[in-house]
Amino acid sequence: MTEQTRGYREGARAVAPLAIAVGAFGISFGVLARAAGMGVLAPILMSMTTFAGSAQFAAVSVLGAGGAAATAVIAALLLNARYLPLGITIAPWLEGGVWSRLLHAHLMVDESWAVAAEGEGRWNPRVLLAAGAGIWIAWVAGTAIGVASGDLIGDPAAFGMDAAFPALFLALLAPMLRGGKVHAFPGVRFAGHRPIQAAVLGAAIALALTPFTPEGIPIVAASLACLLGLIPQRRREVDT
């Protein structure tokens, strides 16, 4: 059994590699939002309160193209629908009252959720909080720089920063796929292949649905790959 030893410091450190990329995308969000006619305060407020990059880009692009307010809200919320299953995964590991839970939930974005994963279905709330706070600061500060001073850095994609996100997710996925690890649930023992099957099936579902569904739906549907866990399997006793 692994001890839950990671804390706030580890959370902040784990997410540091991404803070620069998040800040750069925050700047481009600020620039785009200002160009879409949102003014100075509204984009910063949106980054503070909605705090979800792809959803904010979607809402702003709808508004910038002259779309209806309702369309912008629906596009953003479809992209954020994946946070429903993500929230369920962290729920059992949170302590404290409703406001503490909501704070953890608000600071849960893909990246903080991913670095807080301990593997085998465990999540570390301290890592989540610290990592989420770090990303929030980078995102809000980037947005403020973008709306205030315009396009300082150009397109973050020119620096390959868009590739930083899948690389981090892959780096966090890899340890979950290495078999024979100890885990939190006595009575559940993976024969080693299940996490790999779930990851491949999740990726396949997401890519297969991408051309046919609104953005955001593929990742929600991919979470259904975890239902593989309902299929009985031969349990291999692992002595660890």
Place this chain on the structure above:
Amino acid sequence: MTSLGWVLLLTALGTIALKGAGPVLLHGRALPQRLDGVVALAGPALLGALVAVNTFTDGQDLVVDERAIGLAAAAVAIRFHAPALAVVVIAAVVTAGARALVG
């Protein structure tokens, strides 16, 4: 309220509802034990999807572009147990390099 105000309010409230539904409604209870095997696979399933969508899609299009080269470089770095910072930097540098060569 202006329509921009409504967008800000409804997007923020909707997002916190989606993020907070699990944490608030489940209220610290452990999920039923027979779901343990399912929840343990949620991480791999969602991370697999996040890797795929962030690498091989552009809007509703399936694409293979320079990000795939960056991800392959990241996979090699992960194979040799490089720290996360190195993995992320390698992916960004390789992707940027590939774009510079192509563009």
